[in-house]
Amino acid sequence: MTDNSKITIVTAFYALGREGWQGFERSDDVYYERFTRLARLKNDMIVYVANQENKDRVLKVRNQVCPGGRTEVVIYDFMEDQKDVYEKIQNILDNPEYKSKVPVKLHQNPEYWNGWYVLVNLVKTYVVRDSIQKGLVKDKLVAWVDFGVAREDDYFENLDEWKYDFPQNKVNVYNVRKYKYFPRLKTEEDTHRLMYENDNYIIGTAFVSGQAKMVEYCNYFQEAVQYLLAKGITDDDQGIMMYLFWKYPRMHKLHFLGKPKRPGWPLEGIFQRVNQNKRGYKFREKIRRLFGK
Template sequence: MEEITIVTALFDIGREKWTGFERNKNEYIEYFKFWARMRNNVVVYTDHETAEQVRMIRNSFGLTDRTTVIVIDDITVFDAEIYRLMERVLSNETAIKFRRKPNSPECYNALYDYMMYLKPYFIADAIKQGFADGMIAWMDFGYNHGGKFYTNPLEFDYLWKFDFSPKIHLFSVETLDDMPIFEIVRTMKTYVAGGIVVAPPNLWEVLAALFRKHVCSLASCGMMDDDQTLLIMAYRERPELFEIHPIEDFFCPLKDFGGSHLTIYWRQSKRTRLTARKLWQKRHYRQALQGYLKYAVEKLRSK
């Protein structure tokens, strides 16, 4: 089994002010602490203040020598041209109102979209500086949201290994189809999990270049979106570079690919929704609709 190098990042992009999506920086630090026992090499991009907290957390688990922290106090200079482009596109109110849920951060917040865009760039930079090699995973700093899916932080005291093929590995929560990109942007349909993406060193720079190309493509049409749409656009252009893995939940990749010992929490309503979705995909529409109705009832009862 091949050991995975993990790259992640945390920057203050004003999350605590996002109505309906409020999370402050300290919450993300706690989310990181939940999984920070992982014995893998971890490369973290962050600001000066958070850098010290990251070092303290990893040091408390005896993992100082498996931790690299890269300090960047102004991420907007990483690719200033793209950041300005995103700001320009999202200054158009029509581009925001075009979306199904215009109050979601990916619809109006250029700094959020820019941060999501930078994921492969961070990894390409870590490779260039010699901090990451072998099979490399992007993993969101707030992965698992502090126990939302995986319930026992002590179980993260392990070395994540898995023999991935030398491709870009995406984890799909919906079957990939041919929906036009403008409709994906409008409806905000999500096909793949952005929280974990795995690839060998030579393909991260390729993915970064594809991201840049497709951000410019979206902008030329007066649209902007986050990494989940960019991943679909990259896959459609170069499908031979990718391997797609269907998963049942956004957080499943760790358990399904090397972390089988991890304890998870499933709400019954989520199981019902997944069953209904599978029935719909098999064109058992009446049973699927009954399942979705059951899901709605279970969801209301759980509140």
């Protein structure tokens, strides 16, 4: 019986010099420390990096904490390959007209001044699509997961592999607010307001789908990026994801993250609220085994 609950994880690491961003400092070592926790999962893992040095470092971590785990590391220098996109983004961020639409209190946030930070978040869908098109993804389900998602040691408590029967014909995304509190977006301009005001409902930390639907979603995402840039609008992944949720609502399935265990977003809910240990999954798995599906 084919295990349709297995998930290939795609992630990436790119050094942006964030250790020097006042109020948003984070060193490369911090990212790798957090990746050590993610790398323990027995899932197939595909990691995109900029150079051989980081490829070697990723493989070293993965081999130490998950020996025998299937790992593909792809060298892709997005800063070189997508420099033209970066320039478009940075020109918008530097434009006084754009800045006037962003609340002053948000001007210090990196997504409102650093084009590379914006672009590295938009590249998520590019590398996920690339990994599928290159034939690197062997499972029916594929997930983007941020390289530094696991901030705490107990993040993957009781999990050595992440499995779940996500619907393959939907893009499974995570919301930090219940759907009943979502704004009723009537026009495209309503989605622009969310981008200007950093009003987040769906997070870009992780999203999951079947291979075919994921490619479709990534295509829509990259098209949306170019469309919005042409209109003088830019945002990181979360703004674009809300735009797509407004435009293609039936493509999505929401998974509410629940209440946080600690201050901040409840990112542990990505894995802890939907996994193979949940009662609903176990029941469905029994039915599948009973009927040999």
